[in-house]
Amino acid sequence: MANDVAVERFTALIRVPTVSKADPRETDWTAFSRFREVLAEQYPLVHEHLDRELVAEHTLLYRWAGSDAALPPAILMAHQDVVDPGEIAAWQHEPFGAEQADGTIHGRGTIDDKGSLAGILEAVEQLLSTGFAPRRDVLLVFGHDEETHGTGARAVAALLAERGLEPAFVLDEGGAIVEDVLPGTSGRLAVIGLSEKGAANIRLSVAEAGGHSSTPPAISAIGRLARAITRIDESPSPARMTQATRKMFAAAGRTATGAHRFLYRNIAWTAPLLRRVLASGGPETAAMVRTTRVATVISGGHAQNAIPERAEATVNVRILPGETVESVVERIRADIRDPLVAVETDGGWDPSPISPTEGYGWELLTAVLADLEPGTTAIPYTQNGATDSRSFTGLTPAVYRFTPFHLTAGERGALHAIGERIRVSSWLSGVAFYRELVSRL
Numbered sequence: 001m002a003n004d005v006a007v008e009r010f011t012a013l014i015r016v017p018t019v020s021k022a023d024p025r026e027t028d029w030t031a032f033s034r035f036r037e038v039l040a041e042q043y044p045l046v047h048e049h050l051d052r053e054l055v056a057e058h059t060l061l062y063r064w065a066g067s068d069a070a071l072p073p074a075i076l077m078a079h080q081d082v083v084d085p086g087e088i089a090a091w092q093h094e095p096f097g098a099e100q101a102d103g104t105i106h107g108r109g110t111i112d113d114k115g116s117l118a119g120i121l122e123a124v125e126q127l128l129s130t131g132f133a134p135r136r137d138v139l140l141v142f143g144h145d146e147e148t149h150g151t152g153a154r155a156v157a158a159l160l161a162e163r164g165l166e167p168a169f170v171l172d173e174g175g176a177i178v179e180d181v182l183p184g185t186s187g188r189l190a191v192i193g194l195s196e197k198g199a200a201n202i203r204l205s206v207a208e209a210g211g212h213s214s215t216p217p218a219i220s221a222i223g224r225l226a227r228a229i230t231r232i233d234e235s236p237s238p239a240r241m242t243q244a245t246r247k248m249f250a251a252a253g254r255t256a257t258g259a260h261r262f263l264y265r266n267i268a269w270t271a272p273l274l275r276r277v278l279a280s281g282g283p284e285t286a287a288m289v290r291t292t293r294v295a296t297v298i299s300g301g302h303a304q305n306a307i308p309e310r311a312e313a314t315v316n317v318r319i320l321p322g323e324t325v326e327s328v329v330e331r332i333r334a335d336i337r338d339p340l341v342a343v344e345t346d347g348g349w350d351p352s353p354i355s356p357t358e359g360y361g362w363e364l365l366t367a368v369l370a371d372l373e374p375g376t377t378a379i380p381y382t383q384n385g386a387t388d389s390r391s392f393t394g395l396t397p398a399v400y401r402f403t404p405f406h407l408t409a410g411e412r413g414a415l416h417a418i419g420e421r422i423r424v425s426s427w428l429s430g431v432a433f434y435r436e437l438v439s440r441l
């Protein structure tokens with residue numbers, strides 16, 4: 001019964017199409033105002049007992065006052081916005097219909113990230129109904145543009161820094177409870193992000209004289225640009241095993257068998273071998289050990305018989321901890337070996353520092369997991385994708401990225417794609433996780 005009510009509330013949130021667009025002028029902001037109204041209707045106790053502030057117009061900051069003001073607060077994060085569902089006709093279930101079939105809720109945002117947002121609010125609502133009050137302040141931060149620019153979370157982080165707030169830890173979306181992600185391991189793994197890669201868009205541009213295509217120069221703007229991209233592709237960044245990746249393997253060694261057990265448990269001296277295996281093991285494992293660079297947009301030319309004056313490409317980079325946007329730009333310049341290709345960046349952001357696998361936040365997360373998900377091994381990792389929590393690393397070293405749902409490879413594959421869905425049982429176990437976690441604050 002309580003579960004039915006919880007699911008009802010969750011589906012009400014899925015039905016509001018809070019799509020954020022890269023150009024904020026194209027975003028329908030009325031959906032976000034409506035989303036706030038739905039939150040107030042669905043979670044009345046939260047809205048009665050917690051203070052609520054609106055930051056950067058649409059980002060929500062809730063504060064549940066604790067009984068002991070001396071304790072540092074805990075911050076739980078999620079985001080309100082979702083990725084554009086794309087071609088709606090391609091969805092078997094309407095993306096904002098929140099249809100249920102075979103114990104599964106379908107729709108954009110069911111996992112990313114209204115699954116977490118509703119899970120957190122449900123946990124707090126239920127605890128309030130039992131009369132529970134936390135000892136420390138509990139802050140909830142729900143960004144409005146995580147999928148695009150992350151300005152909402154950045155504004156909240158700046159506001160909290162101004163107020164001198166030093167949280168005990170931050171928990172945001174990230175890894176999940178999964179199987180079969182690391183070769184040689186058995187059983188379930190709770191994958192917790194200690195860090196996230198940095199990212200930037202790097203623009204390559206070539207300006208040439210142009211002219212008629214019947215009398216071409218030795219190399220045209222397009223030819224020069226193509227050569228630059230080829231040089232980038234042919235000289236991948238060096239493979240490296242970061243501290244977070246070493247910790248991941250050391251933890252995974254506890255559940256691995258056979259040769260993998262040996263490799264992982266002895267990571268201190270098997271790292272060079274493992275690094276080579278990962279670097280050549282396919283796109284996913286290679287991304288674990290290196291900064292990735294790939295051309296994603298290209299333009300140039302306007303007529304079939306004219307040599308263009310200008311050609312441009314964007315190279316999207318994902319930066320491993322230990323490097324910076326600046327060092328990656330320098331490396332790209334060196335790999336291109338051509339001063340006539342201009343290299344500029346949109347700024348991007350550096351990788352996040354690596355959070356500790358000790359201390360209050362880590363111990364709390366892993367203790368709740370041990371009690372609620374017996375047989376699951378918690379393992380740290382560096383995540384490829386960005387989250388709003390990257391803006392909070394200046395407030396505390398303890399920033400963790402974990403989404404407490406059981407997700408199959410198929411379910412993970414539908415993130416940011418067609419057919420996003422979550423099993424009701426998986427979502428409810430996530431609610432139980434948040435509830436247990438908050439009850440210990």
Ligand SMILES: [Zn+2]
Nearest residue numbers: 112113146173
């Ligand atoms: Zn997300």
